[in-house]
Amino acid sequence: RKEVEQDPGPFNVPEGATVAFNCTYSNSASQSFFWYRQDCRKEPKLLMSVYSSGNEDGRFTAQLNRASQYISLLIRDSKLSDSATYLCVASGGSYIPTFGRGTSLIVHP
């Protein structure tokens, strides 16, 4: 079982839609959580950190549920430019950030 699990998708949504991704992690020692975005044939780039109280950055909202060990990412008013793979990351006591396999999002006109 992988330490960080994500539904690979793809999620195929129209412009303007709201879409949500979930991610679960198995290492209860994990302390820090992130969402990275990876465009096709490009390197991953940080989208946002995930805080215990939940946090928002424009159209993006991240939530953390420590009891259930899952993280979510909500994207409102999807744009064509949001099409990418979204990688969930958990970082624990070993200081090694562990990545999920990514969830593919395709936003169509």
Next chain:
Amino acid sequence: GAGVSQSPRYKVAKRGQDVALRCDPISGHVSLFWYQQALGQGPEFLTYFQNEAQLDKSGLPSDRFFAERPEGSVSTLKIQRTQQEDSAVYLCASSLVGATNEKLFFGSGTQLSVL
């Protein structure tokens, strides 16, 4: 440059050849990570350096893989006697001090194809 630099961008090797992949992290970044990313998968951890010390190499798939960072800056990932299953993108990432809440800065990766 200001970012993480990796070379070569693409590498084609014949099965059995040795390859060396280079990573030049952001200046002053203490922590350096190597990840392997197969097609359709997320990055898988290979090894981690703090300055010149290799603190974790638990992700290296076999003893054919070797990494070093002798002066605490540039790092080289070497793969001996390459096999087809080594074909992947090798990503290098650095962070300032390696704290768990730090973001990683990735290079563009080296795409290795073993024929």
